[in-house]
Amino acid sequence: MQQSDTLRIHVRASMRWPQGQKMAENNITQDATISGARPLTSGAERNREHMLAMLGQVRELEQRTVRKSARAADSFHARGKLLPRERLAHLLDADRPFFELMTLAGYCGLEDPDPATSVPGAALIVGIGYIEGVRCMIAVNDSGISAGAMQALTGQKLIRAQEIALAQKLPFVQLVESAGGNLRKYRVERFVVGGGMFYNLARLSAAGVPVVSLIHGSSAAGGAYLPGLSDHVIMVRRQAHAYLAGPSLLRAATGEEASDEELGGADMHASVSGLADHVADNDLDGIACLREVMDTIGWRDVPGGESWDEPLEPAGDLLRLMPVDTRTPVDMREVIARIVDGSRFREFKAMYGAHTVCGHARIQGHHVGILTNNGPLDCDGSTKAAQFIQSCVQLGRPLVFLQNITGFMVGREHEQAGMIKHGAKLIQALSNAPVPRLTILCGSSFGAGNYGMCGRAFRPDFLFSWPNARTAVMGGEQAAMTMRLVAENAARRSGNSADERAIEAESRDIVATFDRQSSAIHTSSLLLDDGIIDPRDTRSWLGMALATVEQAKHRTVQPMQFGVARL
Template sequence: MAEKTGTGQASGGAQRNRAHMLERIDEVRRLEQRAVERSARSARHFHAQGKLLPRERLAHLLDADRPFYELMTLSGYCGLEDPNPATSVPGSALIVGIGHISGVRCMVAVNDSGISAGAMQALTGQKLIRAQEIALAQKLPFVQLVESAGGNLRKYRVERFVVGGGMFYSLARLSAAGLPVVALIHGSSAAGGAYLPGLSDYVVMVRGQAHAYLAGPSLLKAATGEEASDEELGGADMHAAVSGLADYVADNDLDGIMRVREIMQRIGWHGAPAPQAAPPLHDADELLAIMPADMRTPVDMREVIARLVDGSEFHAFKERFGPATVCGYAAIEGHAVGILTNNGPLDSDGSNKAAQFIQLCVQLGRPLVFLQNITGFMVGRRHEEAGMIKHGAKLIQALSNAPVPRFTVLCGASYGAGNYGMCGRAFKPDLLFSWPNARTAVMGGEQAAMTMRTVAENAARRGGKDVDEQALAAESRAIVHTFESQSSAIHTSSLLLDDGVIDPRETRAWLGMALATAFDARERAVQPMQFGVARL
């Protein structure tokens, strides 16, 4: 029998915890707003040409009565383009997310051409590829609004060029999997970018604005001496009447958006209605106060569960065996799930319990939700003798091969092999989100510094040398700084090590969206092909 879980109020230090969490949320929101404001600076230029800003296009494209879940908003922050935290603009000049178009849930990608004309940045290609991977796994149509100056030749990096080919590989895979790929070309789509419409199943081009070509006028003249205008080389009318690349020609941005909405209406992949679900008994606002500002302070993760699951009902599995590992059954927005989290490190019993629980959920076809707050696996002579390695391996085996949807939320600490055992990024969860207070590292900075200090001291003694306390102290400070600067949610998210940093109060809605998407994917009958739809 499922039991009500959670208390009506978070324990000790709630106000301090709440203030800390709100500061972290505000930091993330300010960075996200920086990207919106930078793009909006181009409004006068865009509007003077009769064009909509990228986020205006997105707003007209999406169903107004359904939320848009924007992903990877901090991508590229403090990266190669601008390493200065005070001025760096996150997002990689690309907006991606899951939303509804004419009632159809889609993955949407929009070049933010208000920022440096939408030129590709260091992680733009990887961000787009990740969005395509999600679309393929969740059987989502892929809709792209294209306007990009292409690669920045002044900041050319060979690895961007090589990795960027994955954008085109993934488009071909989407089409072959029976998932419609729709491209609306608002402006430039040059060089490799020309294959974005070239590999799309439906192509709309805006007359007088859209241009698609492998070599633009400047490159053409430099390469061959031939002279031609943008319109002659790759204008919408040429591609509609001569090359056949364009299926539809729109008069302006808004007309093009309406045509994409009509395409999605004809596709008509409407998902199942949302199931009935009782809200949690406890206010989501209380999630702000549960996670401690000091990661070393213990927290009962059942308090988090109580504010996420339907009716705050949680049926715990093997509650007294490996008690630091919490496993159990619940529902989130009407979708049955298995939940795994931790009230301490993973030990042998906890690993065995989690492995068995994962297999039970696979037997039921039940999605898994991992709520990470984990310091790692237990270490020490007693735990090694008890077979910690082999028992931990059972968990890794079960987790890695579980063929059910898996979703991970980094709620607090994500340290050491605990990151792996609780379905971190390397274990390919369908979606992975971070709370803004989350910290990810192989170990804590102070622990790393102490480890290296011990190694240095032992080496000095073996060599018969004196220990240089001043040098060791300086090295320790440097190690702590290195670990601390790389472990924050903002830093890891900037490297695309999650799919977005979310407000804890919105976790239930994000997981509800993820579960509904996975459910629709299971129910959706697609017609895979050996090859994608070819442009004829």
């Protein structure tokens, strides 16, 4: 195996581009000042340095995972096997991008809470890419990390990938090699929640969405149902084993003696049990077979003939726009100008509810309705956004939410003006809009503003974060001040004086807790988004998401009452 083959996909972080095209993360240290760009604020360079520092932290964590898996190279190659990311590199079409999702899943989680040593990713690689011209959701067990054993969020990460595949009618392709559940770190909730992996595979097949599995190694116990619930199964000879109980468990449970090959080898399953449709001689042969299966499925994504204008403003400015201090106001139209075709944006009701910005644009040729904020949501802004959402539904137009929101307006004037009922109009429109919804967390995402601008709980089709994004019920200082007032009022009612030292200590703890939990790295590690992206790549990620939901709208599937059974 050539060294270049080994490293082919190790160097990419969250998005792999065709050879010859530049990826924004490769330009992190370059001077992004471009003559003719709009004048930015005096703090722009400080903003840029801050954004690049946070982006660098994200990329370093992603590379920590890649390096950890790559350490198993000698062991894998000695057995004639490819590393998981090598398998993925050979599987993907080389001339199309691969968008890796949820790269920080499980960081500082139950497996290892230490930020210095925790390895993110949950030992699973998932993303959207192309195989034989077919846009697919791809899941790869990262068996270079603890033999691919299930971690705390592995099941939830896989379930999210399956949900995207089901909603967007994406063939679900899985490269399987996992030691199964880690019995030393057994948690009953992992076992219970993990059943959703099999539930979703059955739903995908019944919905007419093909499930294709290539078994590279162990697929034991519950993992045996990964091929069992697949429509097409390929197993690698003398490497792949699928069984409900392996030799050790079988001997412990029944006293029966049997080898791996007798219980679950590829040749046995191809000739005796009927579980395997194809047997491959090695990893590369299995990948070639899988590509042939995808060619047979034939759901090629044919690029459209239309062209579009690039934004007039440089994407590099997106590093400079968002302030270090989240309390500093930002005109989000500046963000829009750098992600939409030709920087053209037709604003809706610009003079009414002016803090809420709504309007029409195109992103890589796709018509979209965009909603964002230049301040809190007030009564007028809420009703304006509700009307705009309804008008986009009438047109069948996807909605793009660019979150930088401190919440809904509060106070006597706003309560008396009907803030609750007007905010409810927005929530009603958003929750029931039957059009694709895409959300980017660009800055603050505080309070009910997270909900009103289509946060995770409102089930957007895709949700991505910029590395500077902050998500919380409120700011840490607000929370500390609230609890201070509660403590002082309680002391006053009891006739005692407040313990200032205790209140100060509690305030520091509250601010630290809110700051830690509101960071994009923390929320992404909990799967509260689909990944942290480079702001400069926002247009590309939105373009991918819009093309995916557009394809889903036009793709014809043949639903069945039940999935394709292994007969």
